[in-house]
Amino acid sequence: MEHPLAPRIAAYVAGKMPDVTDVAVLDVERISGGASRETYRFRLSWREGAQARERRLILRRDPPASLIDTERRVEFEAYRAFHGSAVPVPEMLWLEEADDALDHPFFIAEELSGYQAAPQLLFAGGYDAVLPRVAERKWTILGEIAKADPAALGLTQVMPAPALDACWRRELDHWEAIFDKEMSAKEGAEPQPIARAAIRWLRANPPPPAQKLSVVHGDYRTGNFLYDEAGDIHGVLDWEMAHLGDPLEDLAWGFNPIWRFGRGLAGGLISKPAAVALWEAASGLHCDPKALHWWELFNCVKGQGIWVGSARAFIDGGNREPIMVYPAWWLLNAQDRAILEVMGRL
Amino acid sequence: MTPSVPSVLGEMAQLLVRNADPAVPAAERTTALTLSAMLLGLAAEVWDDAAERLAVENRALAALLPDTADESSLKLSALKAENDRLRARLIEAHIAAEQAGDAARLDAIWAELKASTERRLLSVSLV
Numbered sequence: 001m002e003h004p005l006a007p008r009i010a011a012y013v014a015g016k017m018p019d020v021t022d023v024a025v026l027d028v029e030r031i032s033g034g035a036s037r038e039t040y041r042f043r044l045s046w047r048e049g050a051q052a053r054e055r056r057l058i059l060r061r062d063p064p065a066s067l068i069d070t071e072r073r074v075e076f077e078a079y080r081a082f083h084g085s086a087v088p089v090p091e092m093l094w095l096e097e098a099d100d101a102l103d104h105p106f107f108i109a110e111e112l113s114g115y116q117a118a119p120q121l122l123f124a125g126g127y128d129a130v131l132p133r134v135a136e137r138k139w140t141i142l143g144e145i146a147k148a149d150p151a152a153l154g155l156t157q158v159m160p161a162p163a164l165d166a167c168w169r170r171e172l173d174h175w176e177a178i179f180d181k182e183m184s185a186k187e188g189a190e191p192q193p194i195a196r197a198a199i200r201w202l203r204a205n206p207p208p209p210a211q212k213l214s215v216v217h218g219d220y221r222t223g224n225f226l227y228d229e230a231g232d233i234h235g236v237l238d239w240e241m242a243h244l245g246d247p248l249e250d251l252a253w254g255f256n257p258i259w260r261f262g263r264g265l266a267g268g269l270i271s272k273p274a275a276v277a278l279w280e281a282a283s284g285l286h287c288d289p290k291a292l293h294w295w296e297l298f299n300c301v302k303g304q305g306i307w308v309g310s311a312r313a314f315i316d317g318g319n320r321e322p323i324m325v326y327p328a329w330w331l332l333n334a335q336d337r338a339i340l341e342v343m344g345r346l
Numbered sequence: 347m348t349p350s351v352p353s354v355l356g357e358m359a360q361l362l363v364r365n366a367d368p369a370v371p372a373a374e375r376t377t378a379l380t381l382s383a384m385l386l387g388l389a390a391e392v393w394d395d396a397a398e399r400l401a402v403e404n405r406a407l408a409a410l411l412p413d414t415a416d417e418s419s420l421k422l423s424a425l426k427a428e429n430d431r432l433r434a435r436l437i438e439a440h441i442a443a444e445q446a447g448d449a450a451r452l453d454a455i456w457a458e459l460k461a462s463t464e465r466r467l468l469s470v471s472l473v
Binding site for chain 2: 030315345
């Protein structure tokens with residue numbers, strides 16, 4: 001049975017490819033994992049003169065309400081900026097910010113097929129021999145992101161560029177506002193005494209200015225890249241929280257204790273000092289341990305802000321998908337424990 | 347847990363009915379049912395202890411603040427509302443202790459915060 005989105009996607013793409021004929025969209029299926037965007041894969045077929053063509057593509061569409069509220073243009077441009085660089089990403093094709101075509105804004109991109117993303121599979125035993133390779137690639141690629149010049153990539157056109165000494169405050173203000181907004185909710189507002197204590201500590205103990213302004217992926221962790229059986233990484237995904245800021249923010253997000261996946265290792269892969277060494281070698285930047293600690297605690301607060309936002313999207317009825325509940329139920333308390341651990345209170 | 351277990355179970359019931367329709371694409375049904383099964387597992391894990399955990403915590407918070415824990419209703423929703431009220435007061439008490447530099451009081455508050463995460467600990471917790 002044809003998916004209801006198929007003819008609508010085909011009509012949209014046909015308008016974007018006026019020189020071809022017989023545009024068809026086949027095998028549309030929604031794929032899991034998209035808590036901030038609805039993600040679908042499909043086959044696009046068309047004819048160029050006498051020649052039949054086909055390509056596997058991905059559609060990322062805004063849901064009615066999201067775990068995080070971000071601009072899809074920022075995500076689209078972040079992908080596009082790194083395409084063809086040392087940071088592997090899928091090719092972006094079309095961005096649509098109006099609701100007319102598919103009810104909500106969306107973009108269409110190349111599908112990088114034949115690879116895996118799930119941490120559960122990576123840590124199930126079959127990949128044990130290549131985990132060091134995954135780790136080497138993971139933190140080397142993150143170093144490349146940190147090293148990149150945002151202005152040269154054209155990203156200062158679409159992302160605000162904070163002063164080096166304002167990066168931390170901008171991010172902390174943003175995520176503290178999530179908690180403030182939550183407490184003003186009419187239904188189910190849940191106080192967060194542990195996250196609030198962490199925020200007070202962060203404000204009282206600010207980090208030094210960023211050593212450079214970098215592209216910050218915003219959710220760079222095991223689970224958000226595509227790997228193969230040799231341990232190579234073929235695509236960095238989920239750039240919806242990308243922004244410009246302190247490169248230590250990205251490094252520290254991957255050290256959030258919940259992303260150890262219960263394995264006692266950074267990202268479930270290698271020791272934290274080993275990961276830092278890989279990142280420093282690739283980025284040419286220095287990781288100040290005290291500054292890193294600040295960003296680790298900040299990222300625990302940010303994580304809690306995301307899980308609180310997920311719960312809120314469900315409670316308010318904007319998005320009643322089970323993917324909105326699972327992070328809240330699974331991670332809210334674990335994130336509190338992570339905050340306590342980073343603060344030396346667990 | 348937040349969102350509340352009854353609200354999630356109600357949504358799961360509707361989701362199961364929707365997925366009984368053979369027209370739902372197989373991949374979407376698989377995703378929906380797998381996530382639903384994981385949620386049902388978590389709900390089952392917390393169900394028996396939920397009221398006791400809230401009552402114990404509310405009494406601990408009331409003793410620490412000090413305050414009185416309202417136990418006029420043993421409905422989970424009522425105990426949770428009281429827990430939210432007391433935890434909001436705990437934030438205020440924590441700020442006051444920080445400003446006063448009251449080390450003993452701070453230790454007691456941190457101990458309760460740590461205990462609160464142990465009461466909520468799930469078998470699948472990552473930390």
